[in-house]
Amino acid sequence: MSTAGRTAHVIPAVRYRDVDAAILWLKKALGFTEHAVYRNEGGVIIHAELLLGSGMVMLGSVGENREAADWYKQPAEIGNAVTASTYLVVPDCAPVYASAKAAGAEILMELKAMDYGGGSFTVRDxxxxxxxxxxxDPWAAHTA
Structure with a gap:
């Protein structure tokens, strides 16, 4: 990938009811690694940062930030719909696809070649x- 040395200035943030389980699943299924995990006095994760290559996603626990609790709805609360998703750039989709399937991911779009380049697939966690x-990789596609 051509993102070496870049600092991400846009970082997706996703809320989960069980952040511990989400971290384990994201590591196993999609290849993330832990960067930082912060817990409150009760041991609940209030903020976590996971890395994939030079990218990052931040995770938070549903309802832990009382001020923002009404800003978000979980997919299960709204007919399993989402209003945003996250795209991960990987050098080879096949092993990640195999890991996601092995981790029990719901496959929404099977691995296939895309008209704009490379393979792609979509899962629901x-x-x-x-x-x-x-x-x-949109960074590489527009710098050539």
């Missing part, structure tokens, strides 16, 4: 969030 994975 155990709490209903949608993750697309693809070999298409």
């Amino acid at each position: 155990p709490e209903g969030q949608i993750w697309s994975v693809g070999e298409y």
Whole structure:
């Protein structure tokens, strides 16, 4: 990938009811690694940061931030729909697709070649969030 040395200035943030389980699933299914995990006095994760290559996603627990509790709805609360998803750029989709299937991901779009380049697939995680994975790197596509 051509993102070496870049600092992400846009970082998706996703809320989960069980952040511990989400972290384990995202690591196993999609290849994330832990960067930081912060817990409150009761041991509940209030903020976590996961890395994939030079990208990051932040996770938070549903309802822990009382001020923002009404700003978000979980997919299960709204017919399993989402209003945003996250796209992950990987050098090869096949092993990530195999890991996601092995982790029990609901496959929304099977692995296939895309018209704009590279392979791609889309999964729903155990709490209903949608993750697309693809070999298409928009940074590289527009710098050539």
